Amino acid sequence: MVTPPAMRRAISSASTSGCDASVSHDEPALPAAAASSAIDAEYFDGRSARAHTVRLSLDGRSLVIDGDGVSRSVPCTEVVWPERTRHGVRVAHLRDGASIHCRDSAAWDAWTRSGGRGESLVVKAQQRWRGVLVCVAVLVAVLVAGYQWGLPWAARKAVAVVPASVDETIGESALASLDEHLMSKSELPADQQARISAAFERALATLPAGTVPAHRLVFRKSGIGPNAFALPGGTMVLTDELVQLVKGDEAVIVGVLGHELGHLRQRHGMRMLAQVSALGAVSAMLFGDFNSLLAAAPVWLGQASYSRDAEREADAESVRLMKSAGISPEAMVRFFEAVAAYVPPREANAKASKPGQEAADDAASSPKPDAAQERRRRQESWLGIAIASHPADEERIRFFKEAAAH
Amino acid sequence: MTTSPWNASAAIEPGFDSHGTPAERSLDIRFTGSGSEYFRIWIVNLLLTIVTLSLYHPWAKVRRLRYFYGNTLVDGHALDFHGNPWKMLRGYLLVGAMVLLYSVSGKFSPVAGLVAFLIVAAVWPALFKASMQFRLANTSWRGLRFRFKGDTAGAYRAMLPLFLPGLAVLVMVLGVPDPVHPPSWYLPSFFCAMLAALLVTPWLLWSLKKYQHDNYALGQVQTGFKAKVSSLYGVFLQTFGVSLLAGVMMAVVVGVLVMIGAATVIAAGKDMGRNPTVALIAGLVIIMVMMLLMQLLPRPFFESRLQNLLWGKTAASQLQFKSALRFGPFFWLTIKNWFLMVFTLGLYWPFARVALARMRLEAVSMVTTLDLDQLHEHLRLADGDAAGDAAGDLFGIDIGL
Secondary structure (H helix, E strand, O other): OOOOHHHHHHHOHHHHHOOOOOOOOOOOOOHHHHHOOEEEEEEEOOOEOOOEEEEEEEEOOEEEEEEOOEEEEEEHHHOEOOOOOOOOOEEEEOOOOOEEEEOOHHHHHHHHHHOOOOOOHHHHHHHOHHHHHHHHHHHHHHHHHHHHHHHHHHHHHHHHOOOHHHHHHHHHHHHHHHHHHOEEEOOOOHHHHHHHHHHHHHHHHOOOOOOOOOOEEEEEEEOOOOOEEEOOOOEEEEEHHHHHHOOOOHHHHHHHHHHHHHHHHOOHHHHHHHHHHHHHHHHHHHHOOOOHHHHHHHHHHHHHHHHHHHHHHHHHHHHHHHHHOOOOOHHHHHHHHHHHOOOOHHHHHHHHHOOOOOHHHOOOOOOOOOOHHHHHHOOOOHHHHHHOOOOOHHHHHHHHHHHHHO | OOOOHHHOOOOOOEOEOOOOOEOOEEEEEEEOOOHHHHHHHHHHHHHHHHHOOOOOHHHHHHHHHHHHHHOEEEOOEEEEEOOOHHHHHHHHHHHHHHHHHHHHHHHHOHHHHHHHHHHHHHHHHHHHHHHHHHHHHOEEEOOEEEEEOOOHHHHHHHOHHHHHHHHHHHHHHHHOOOOOOOOOOHHHHHHHHHHHHHHOHHHHHHHHHHHHHOOEEEOOEEOEEOOOHHHHHHHHHHHHHHHHHHHHHHHHHHHHHHHHHHHHHHHHOHHHHOOHHHHHHHHHHHHHHHHHHHHHOHHHHHHHHHHHHHHHOEEEOOEEEEEOOOHHHHHHHHHHHHHHHHHOOOOOHHHHHHHHHHHHHHOEEEEEOEOHHHOEOOOOOOOOOHHHHHHHHHHOOOOOO
């Protein structure tokens, strides 16, 4: 809305009289001139691309615009003021679509400051290196704390409200896919399967009521070597190869199953899903604009680190079960020894022609993180530790030995 | 000035020089943003976005766009962004909920995932149009808002090259009763459909870009796109050639590395070569170098060629765009950005972004005989749907500069 020009002229006569026609809009006033209460700018009415050279002044709570074919006054509160930046043009928006452009940013900032306009905390932080340093420090602190405690805590809380039926659905579809591609029917004798199940259930019966999650033990012949794993919803898969590896030692098998039961009790699968998704979102926020390859790296490292934490929790659960059932945690030390001595069948054949080589040195890679081969491939190097999904064997053996000693 | 902009005729009058012939003027683009300043804006934006669990995103985006637009001077006049962060937040939440549903549904069952995928695929063109409309309606130059004149039907037509092979794949996937033991026709025809999808990519890109570049408008001026499909195929073929070249270079690098490795092993005795950690690290380094090379050479080549083609073939009556983005400088800039990004763990990103924007924007110019003072708009148009803006973020839709 434009008020009668005559009235506006009267109000802003002081500033218009100071308007020098020789000051073209291509050469804005010097910053020194900004100390005065008026400033030169370009005005666009929002309907035409024609620039109107105008002089701006602040009159009480109004912005007075006066000049080439324009004369109006707008309450300051109806103006969308630009924020201070070191580079770039200042553009203020008016409600009716008109806008005011000023190329001399320094003059504009001095002018608005002299008019008593403050600026937001965000702008202050953005425009001072001290503010920026504080922001960097807080950002790093927030990221580290969020990664260390925030995400695991939030994932635990989030998973707690997810009904168990969700876990079951996910677990069933995972098992179906594994059965299709990687596993076949178990070839263990039925009575051995029954003996293992019974030993496990006997051990579980010694635990306090209410600490045993819903579970179902299934046997499979594996395409990926000795392995045992738990799927969300309670399905625990034990492979024939693992049973053969430990020569049917039931104490060891109960320890391994206790570890997998620990994953189930803590709902690690679901928590990992939530944590990794959140980590992916944050990483995409940080690096995604640049390159998705680079954004994947923190997720990869973070996932491995969270996975190692989960393995430690599951090891503790395994010790809890073994102690309650009167089995020495030393059994798990035997397990790691058996794993360390394991040679994949194909490699074992190849080895036959090249005697004298240590099997442990050059195992084939394996597709599953839980697979035994990967453990040996991992050396004590920091790089190996950073990308491994499990803690180093030495650490875990030490853990079980200490548990056995106490 | 005697002509009032209010009663200018709908057709725009060319500006005349003293001889009475239309005066041709070149409009240059200058980018005045600074990396260090954008770094400060970026870091504050990032902190607030993370602390507010991403609810601050629209405000961050408005600050970013106002900074980049305010530093993009077209013929000396800055662009400007008018988006309202509160409206954008609504759109952001809406699209965020959709994404959440989409990503969760796939985890439950493949069928739910497929249904969600189909829904997203079906609304994608409409969102594409909405996002273009929002962005342009909220961008202004010399006080005039841009407009995007494309309609929804046009957006669906533009996506047609993608939908045809996509539909074929879908019919095949649904038509096979037992995916584990597919009938004999399945694999060959599936392969053909995928190959077709690959072959139509340049056509798809052309059709999307035509839809975009045919529909940009400011005042009475509307752009048109004159590139032929074949020229897009040309760019893709050239890029393929450059990729081959990169592949050969990669093979040489790997070969040299392997030879050096073998020499070291022989020199150091047998023990070292059998250390799996060394082999693992060496393998990782080789893979990283290869990926980097593949990313570094063909991508800047493709991007620079594409920008030059797209904008060089964009014009309106009495207005011709030009783009002269040279591959050499753009390639070195990409290398420099990558190097510094990795070594600063991502903190260099704002500097990289400003440098890229400067190089890409300043390569573009316009030649016109229009008297720009005559540009005008009779109606003020709606600002566009902010949900479209958020969807644009999601799909990485942008003007292409």
